[in-house]
Amino acid sequence: MSKAYLRFWGVRGSYSAPFDTHLGVGGNTSCVEIRVDDHIVLCDAGTGIIPFGNEVLKQAADQPKVKDLLIILTHYHWDHICGLPFFVPAFIPNWNITFFGPGHSKRDIEEHVSAQMRAPYFPVGTETWLANVRYLDPPKEQKMDWGPLSFSWRSVHHPGTTYGYRIKVRDKSVLYISDNECLFLDKSIRQKYGEFNAEEQALLTEMQREEYESEIKLIEGADILIHDAQYSLEDYHKKRGWGHSCYIDTVNTAIDAGVKQLYLYHHDPNYDDQVIAGIYEHCQSIIKERNSALECHIAREGMIVDLS
Amino acid sequence: MGSKKAIIVVVDDSPSMKTVFERGTENLEVELRLFQSAEDSWEYLERHQPALLFLNIKMPGRDGLTFLKDLRELPLHKDTRVVMISSKDYAQDRTVASALGALEFITKPTPIRAITEVVLKYLKADPV
Numbered sequence: 290m291s292k293a294y295l296r297f298w299g300v301r302g303s304y305s306a307p308f309d310t311h312l313g314v315g316g317n318t319s320c321v322e323i324r325v326d327d328h329i330v331l332c333d334a335g336t337g338i339i340p341f342g343n344e345v346l347k348q349a350a351d352q353p354k355v356k357d358l359l360i361i362l363t364h365y366h367w368d369h370i371c372g373l374p375f376f377v378p379a380f381i382p383n384w385n386i387t388f389f390g391p392g393h394s395k396r397d398i399e400e401h402v403s404a405q406m407r408a409p410y411f412p413v414g415t416e417t418w419l420a421n422v423r424y425l426d427p428p429k430e431q432k433m434d435w436g437p438l439s440f441s442w443r444s445v446h447h448p449g450t451t452y453g454y455r456i457k458v459r460d461k462s463v464l465y466i467s468d469n470e471c472l473f474l475d476k477s478i479r480q481k482y483g484e485f486n487a488e489e490q491a492l493l494t495e496m497q498r499e500e501y502e503s504e505i506k507l508i509e510g511a512d513i514l515i516h517d518a519q520y521s522l523e524d525y526h527k528k529r530g531w532g533h534s535c536y537i538d539t540v541n542t543a544i545d546a547g548v549k550q551l552y553l554y555h556h557d558p559n560y561d562d563q564v565i566a567g568i569y570e571h572c573q574s575i576i577k578e579r580n581s582a583l584e585c586h587i588a589r590e591g592m593i594v595d596l597s
Numbered sequence: 598m599g600s601k602k603a604i605i606v607v608v609d610d611s612p613s614m615k616t617v618f619e620r621g622t623e624n625l626e627v628e629l630r631l632f633q634s635a636e637d638s639w640e641y642l643e644r645h646q647p648a649l650l651f652l653n654i655k656m657p658g659r660d661g662l663t664f665l666k667d668l669r670e671l672p673l674h675k676d677t678r679v680v681m682i683s684s685k686d687y688a689q690d691r692t693v694a695s696a697l698g699a700l701e702f703i704t705k706p707t708p709i710r711a712i713t714e715v716v717l718k719y720l721k722a723d724p725v
C-alpha cells in the first residue's frame with residue numbers, strides 16, 4: 290500500500306534546545322520530512338536533519354529510492370542549515386541530493402549552502418561531499434515537480450529573502466512557513482497612523498486591507514499549515530521586528546484563512562514544555578471563542594502526520 | 598512625444614502604493630510606469646533604463662532583492678538608480694539592498710511627500 294506522511298525532525302527556531310525541560314517538544318532546529326512512498330522532500334536542514342540522515346541510511350539498504358533526496362530551504366539562517374555539515378548521506382557516494390532555496394541562480398544557492406562549511410568555520414568544505422549534489426535553477430513560473438509532489442513558493446516577512454512553501458501531496462496542500470512575522474505592516478500602520486494626514490490615512494486603511502488579504506492568500510486552502518509561532522505576546526512586544534510571529538497572530542490568521550490543521554512551529558528555545566503547553570491551551574481557547582473548526586497542534590519532534 | 602520627461606518605474610503589487618506614487622509625483626516633470634510584479638516589469642526593463650526605479654521586496658513572483666540581483670547582471674542596469682520601498686524593515690534587507698547598489702531604503706507606511714522628496718533628490722542630482 291502506498292504511504293504519504295510528514296514527520297517533524299526539528300521544531301525549534303533560532304538555536305537548538307537540548308534541555309531536559311524542553312524534550313517533550315524537542316530540541317532540534319527546523320527540519321520536516323515529507324514522504325510519498327519513497328519520494329522524500331525535506332523542508333529545511335537544521336539540526337533535525339542529522340537524526341533524519343542516520344535513519345534514512347538504515348532504510349537505504351532495502352529501499353534504494355530513498356537515496357534521492359530533495360532539500361528545500363526557506364532561507365540560510367543558521368537554524369535552517371546548520372545540520373548539513375553533519376548530514377551523513379551527503380558524504381556517501383551514490384546518494385543524490387538536490388537543493389533548492391532563495392537565490393537568483395543555482396550558483397547563488399550553492400554559494401549560500403556552502404559558505405558555512407568554509408575555513409575557519411568547519412574543517413571540511415562541501416567539496417568533500419561524495420554524494421551527487423545538485424542545485425536547482427529557479428524556474429520562471431515559481432513552481433516545480435518532484436515525483437508525485439509539486440511545490441511552489443512565495444517570499445514572506447522575515448529578514449533577507451525567505452520563502453514559504455506550498456507543497457501539493459496528492460490532494461492535500463501542505464504549507465511550510467517556518468519564519469514569517471505576520472501582520473508586521475498592520476502593526477507599523479497602527480503605530481504611525483497619527484503622523485499621516487487625512488488623505489494618507491484613508492490610503493493606510495486600504496493598505497492594511499491589502500496586506501491582510503495577501504497574508505490570507507499566502508495560507509488559504511491549506512489542509513496543513515506549519516507556521517512560525519515563536520513568541521508569546523510579552524516577548525513579541527520586546528522582539529517585534531525580529532522576523533517571527535506571535536502565536537496569537539498565527540492562530541487568528543489561520544482561522545481567518547480557513548486553514549484545516551495548524552501546527553505551531555519554530556518554537557522559541559527559551560520556552561520549556563510547560564510554557565508551550567500554556568501556548569497550546571491559549572490557542573484552544575481562542576479557537577473556541579471564535580467558534581472555529583481549526584485543528585491546532587504543537588509541532589513536536591518525532592510527530593508523524595498522515596497525508597494519505 | 599517631444600517631452601523629455603524622466604521615467605520613474607515602480608514595481609509594487611500594492612494598489613494603495615500606486616496612489617501614493619501618483620500623488621507623490623503629480624507635480625513633477627516625470628512619467629510614471631507602474632508594474633505589479635518583477636515578471637510584469639521584465640519586458641520593459643530588459644530594454645529601458647528608467648531615471649529611477651522603485652522596488653518593493655515582498656511580492657508575488659520574484660522578490661525585489663532577488664530581482665535587483667537579476668537586473669544588475671544586465672549591462673543596462675549596472676548603474677540604474679534603485680530605491681527599495683518595503684514594509685520589511687529589517688537590517689538584513691537594508692544590507693543586501695545596499696550591497697546591490699540600492700540608494701535608499703524607504704519603509705512602508707510611506708508619506709506621499711517622502712516619494713516627492715526622493716524623486717527630486719535623485720533627479721536634481723543628475724537630471725535626465
Ligand SMILES: [Zn+2]
Pocket residue numbers: 302303319366368369467468555
Ligand atoms: Zn528560523
Ligand SMILES: [Zn+2]
Pocket residue numbers: 364366447468532
Ligand atoms: Zn531566519
